[in-house]
Amino acid sequence: xxxxxxxxxxxxxxxxxxxxxxxxxxxxxxxxxxxxxxxxxxxxxxxxxxxxxxxxxx
Amino acid sequence: xxxxxxxxxxxxxxxxxxxxxxxxxxxxxxxxxxxxxxxxxxxxxxxxxxxxxxxxxxxxxxxxxxxxxxxxxxxxxxxxxxxxxxxxxxxxxxxxxxxxxxxxxxxxxxxxxxxxxxxxxxxxxxxxxxxxxxxxxxxxxxxxxxxxxxxxxxxxxxxxxxxxxxxxxxxxxxxxxxxxxxxxxxxxxxxxxxxxxxxxxxxxxxxxxxxxxxxxxxxxxxxxxxxxxxxxxxxxxxxxxxxxxxxxxxxxxxxxxxxxxxxxxxxxxxxxxxxxxxxxxxxxxxxxxxxxxxxxxxxxxxxxxxxxxxxxxxxxxxxxxxxxxxxxxxxxxxxxxxxxxxxxxxxxxxxxxxxxxxxxxxxxxxxxxxxxxxxxxxxxxxxxxxxxxxxxxxxxxxxxxxxxxxxxxxxxxxxxxxxxxxxxxxxxxxxxxxxx
Numbered sequence: 001x002x003x004x005x006x007x008x009x010x011x012x013x014x015x016x017x018x019x020x021x022x023x024x025x026x027x028x029x030x031x032x033x034x035x036x037x038x039x040x041x042x043x044x045x046x047x048x049x050x051x052x053x054x055x056x057x058x
Numbered sequence: 059x060x061x062x063x064x065x066x067x068x069x070x071x072x073x074x075x076x077x078x079x080x081x082x083x084x085x086x087x088x089x090x091x092x093x094x095x096x097x098x099x100x101x102x103x104x105x106x107x108x109x110x111x112x113x114x115x116x117x118x119x120x121x122x123x124x125x126x127x128x129x130x131x132x133x134x135x136x137x138x139x140x141x142x143x144x145x146x147x148x149x150x151x152x153x154x155x156x157x158x159x160x161x162x163x164x165x166x167x168x169x170x171x172x173x174x175x176x177x178x179x180x181x182x183x184x185x186x187x188x189x190x191x192x193x194x195x196x197x198x199x200x201x202x203x204x205x206x207x208x209x210x211x212x213x214x215x216x217x218x219x220x221x222x223x224x225x226x227x228x229x230x231x232x233x234x235x236x237x238x239x240x241x242x243x244x245x246x247x248x249x250x251x252x253x254x255x256x257x258x259x260x261x262x263x264x265x266x267x268x269x270x271x272x273x274x275x276x277x278x279x280x281x282x283x284x285x286x287x288x289x290x291x292x293x294x295x296x297x298x299x300x301x302x303x304x305x306x307x308x309x310x311x312x313x314x315x316x317x318x319x320x321x322x323x324x325x326x327x328x329x330x331x332x333x334x335x336x337x338x339x340x341x342x343x344x345x346x347x348x349x350x351x352x353x354x355x356x357x358x359x360x361x362x363x364x365x366x367x368x369x370x371x372x373x374x375x376x377x378x379x380x381x382x383x384x385x386x387x388x389x390x391x392x393x394x395x396x397x398x399x400x401x402x403x404x405x406x407x408x409x410x411x412x413x414x415x416x417x418x419x420x421x422x423x424x425x426x427x428x429x430x431x432x433x434x435x436x437x438x439x440x441x442x443x444x445x446x447x448x449x450x451x452x453x454x455x456x457x458x459x460x461x462x463x464x465x466x467x468x469x470x471x472x473x474x475x476x477x478x479x480x481x482x483x484x485x486x487x488x489x490x491x492x493x494x
Contacts, residue, residue: 031191032257
């Protein structure tokens with residue numbers, strides 16, 4: 001049995017296919033950007049230890 | 059394996075708390091996934107689930123800070139306790155890094171899955187898109203592997219430095235750091251391309267999906283994308299100072315220069331010889347110091363004698379080389395030099411190295427100004443009239459003294475030092491003769 005939100009969703013008018021694709025692509029793109037930012041953050045956090053050691057032996 | 063893990067945790071300040079935080083946060087993400095599959099979670103619960111992710115980097119930052127302070131304290135402390143504190147600090151940094159990275163990454167992956175599940179509860183067409191999108195976080199796996207491998211390698215290399223001569227440590231460490239940095243960057247590059255590849259794959263599925271979404275679903279997708287972009291912007295802002303620091307190259311290490319003292323200001327000269335490890339006698343215009351401790355001329359002689367006796371006791375069979383490093387103020391007068399060098403001579407240090415220090419300061423984006431001392435020297439002999447008489451009486455060849463530089467002919471250390479450098483640069487030996 002559908003809940004109130006799902007029923008509301010079903011009743012809501014569908015958007016165009018083009019708009020749907022653009023918004024879904026935006027979501028996927030946002031995931032990609034977030035993953036790239038996380039990758040960058042992790043790498044530079046770890047490289048900070050490298051910098052600390054180089055600072056000590058400067 | 060468990061013992062190794064326990065030892066690693068033991069090195070990390072607040073290590074047990076960090077492990078507990080990783081377990082609690084990942085457990086909370088798992089619970090959210092399970093609950094999300096059974097019923098729709100309230101926005102408040104989802105907010106707590108997302109915010110809890112911050113617990114790991116916050117605790118990691120606290121731990122890093124504690125290790126960093128310990129490391130700096132080790133550098134500033136007494137040699138015996140300082141080395142231990144320095145090693146403890148580095149161990150904390152090196153062990154906390156992979157643990158924090160692994161914990162954050164696993165929690166992020168679980169959070170992404172939970173987000174996809176939660177979105178699926180809200181909109182029937184959301185799970186596929188969100189799940190495909192969340193899949194790109196799997197691309198971080200290569201970086202994760204790189205962090206663990208490079209961390210292990212760095213720990214191994216640091217441990218192996220214990221038996222290495224001090225003068226080789228900096229070069230070896232730098233080589234190890236270059237190696238780990240290059241490999242970590244390669245793993246990061248693999249991750250970057252994997253993320254882009256998985257993103258492109260998800261895009262293909264999105265474009266080939268023939269269904270149109272409802273306007274309400276689109277609004278939620280847009281909101282979700284906005285949250286993700288804000289998350290990315292936050293990480294980028296936090297990483298900016300780290301990136302500025304880690305991407306700015308360090309100048310090459312100064313090989314064979316051990317002089318840490320930049321005081322007093324020596325003549326602006328470059329000597330032809332490398333400074334060796336030996337007691338450092340500092341001659342200021344108003345005082346004397348030995349290895350940084352203020353001394354009188356008599357104290358200087360007595361302490362040098364003690365050091366000489368210790369050398370002979372600790373190295374039986376090894377000839378005492380009589381080397382002392384002289385760091386003298388360029389404005390020091392001949393009489394001040396005479397007094398200090400007289401004490402050095404009386405203690406039996408007959409091969410002084412007159413050192414010339416130049417300090418170099420670099421401003422780093424995160425560390426601020428950092429300074430090191432470049433030092434060169436002139437190796438010389440030291441004798442007085444009595445040595446002359448004794449050596450002549452013994453029939454010794456005095457020509458090996460090379461160019462003789464009488465101290466009394468110079469009015470300041472600046473002019474004496476220039477003469478010593480000139481004479482030594484011709485390739486011959488040089489000796490300072492102390493006047494009466």
